[in-house]
């Protein structure tokens with residue numbers, strides 16, 4: 001038995017999470033990654049099926065946390081040995097350092113809210129980066145086919161000899177988080193110096209994610225130099241705005257890959273994630289297998305206009321609603337099937353020096369509610385674990401009022417949610433809708449949430465409360481990558497990491513444990529999420545210009561939570577694809593339209609949120625007026641219905 005007293009917060013291990021900034025010995029990480037990726041390439045050539053591995057189980061507690069065995073190549077054993085000795089040389093180490101340091105020296109910052117490629121000149125920082133890659137990896141560029149997607153997205157194909165094998169997709173991102181110019185003097189070595197101090201390479205992007213990108217290219221360059229030809233096709237996808245939105249880079253790459261290779265067409269996708277580190281006496285490698293979802297809820301309050309100040313103004317009501325939010329955080333529990341519990345199980349199973357009380361608590365949690373509650377008490381007291389596990393909420397924006405002597409007609413706020421891996425966007429919407437119901441009632445507001453009428457239809461109203469998706473960017477939690485005994489891709493990755501870790505250090509036996517991890521951020525459209533489109537989406541991407549003839553008039557827009565689900569959508573030819581959420585997100589035709597419009601000097605938009613108000617008539621009249629003036633060149637007038 002354990003006691004609560006025995007498990008204290010002080011016993012808590014650092015979470016095994018896919019940290020986005022762990023700059024520990026990047027060159028070593030680069031080498032290991034290089035070898036790991038190369039190893040995977042060597043290994044897969046020996047397998048005709050999708051990795052049917054013969055796994056012997058290691059020592060430790062296998063029931064708690066399965067450990068695939070070390071995996072060494074058979075068919076390419078000689079090449080493996082040869083490459084092993086090559087990369088152990090000082091010459092290779094020097095080259096590997098220069099490969100990464102050179103990439104760090106090219107600043108490739110991506111910024112929030114950038115305009116499309118071709119409009120925003122800040123994207124041009126990727127030109128010198130491409131030039132650098134071309135000169136640093138000549139064999140890669142003379143052997144692999146490179147396609148640029150949306151100008152700076154890089155899609156390489158290393159075509160394998162066996163077309164019956166599904167390709168392997170290795171992803172990374174070229175961009176880095178901007179460096180605030182006012183903080184440059186606080187850097188021990190300048191952020192874009194790529195300075196090597198004998199142990200570490202310094203600079204923005206060394207570990208996130210140029211280490212990954214350069215690791216992949218270094219591996220392939222090294223394999224090419226040895227004359228290696230893959231049986232399985234290897235595809236590389238390098239986005240260029242992962243740190244901001246992923247819309248311009250991975251967003252386009254994902255679509256291009258899906259179009260070319262088809263749906264569910266990859267054997268395995270490997271993207272950036274955590275490295276490895278020692279926890280309680282055991283080194284753990286922690287690939288991220290899950291990512292939370294996200295939803296920004298906009299809360300809009302309007303109050304009836306009056307010259308006499310009412311008791312409650314829209315700002316006062318909004319304040320009450322926000323207090324209600326903060327007084328009622330989402331309940332957090334550890335789900336037995338969550339990735340975080342998998343992480344804890346791996347600690348219990350394999351961390352040599354884990355305090356025995358904590359090990360016992362984790363072991364007993366699946367069988368005893370009382371044990372689970374006690375474990376939760378300890379784990380959830382840690383804020384990092386807490387936010388990894390549960391749905392979080394944070395009020396991030398508020399606005400209301402325009403003048404000190406005018407009553408505010410409207411006030412609004414945005415609540416940012418990161419949705420737990422076992423929950424959904426719909427459950428989050430439902431939770432928030434219910435949360436504000438009694439206050440909506442108290443303040444006599446007509447309450448609408450995500451298009452659905454919540455308050456009684458004919459109830460007296462002194463204002464409105466509307467909840468909506470603030471930016472139309474709701475994101476479901478990512479599908480969780482399987483890691484059990486039958487999960488061949490995980491076993492391949494794990495076995496490869498183990499073999500690489502051991503052989504590079506000339507170690508015998510089991511020296512590194514695998515544990516599923518979870519990404520700390522929810523990055524909305526990171527390369528892995530978009531790469532998944534190519535792997536997992538089954539819905540066809542609809543042609544945005546084809547509006548079916550029988551489309552009902554009042555169907556909610558594609559950005560709406562109710563898209564395809566409202567009764568007005570019944571019978572619409574696109575109902576299913578709208579309901580699946582696949583049509584949410586920026587219109588893929590936007591860059592094209594922007595490009596085409598670039599030469600048009602002056603643009604006039606006639607807009608209305610409503611049909612039948614005379615937009616077309618007005619546009620036509622305007623066209624007449626322009627045409628009547630001989631000095632005006634009105635090339636064309638378009639009437640668009642969105």
Ligand SMILES: [Zn+2]
Nearest residue numbers: 208209242272
């Ligand atoms: Zn990254």
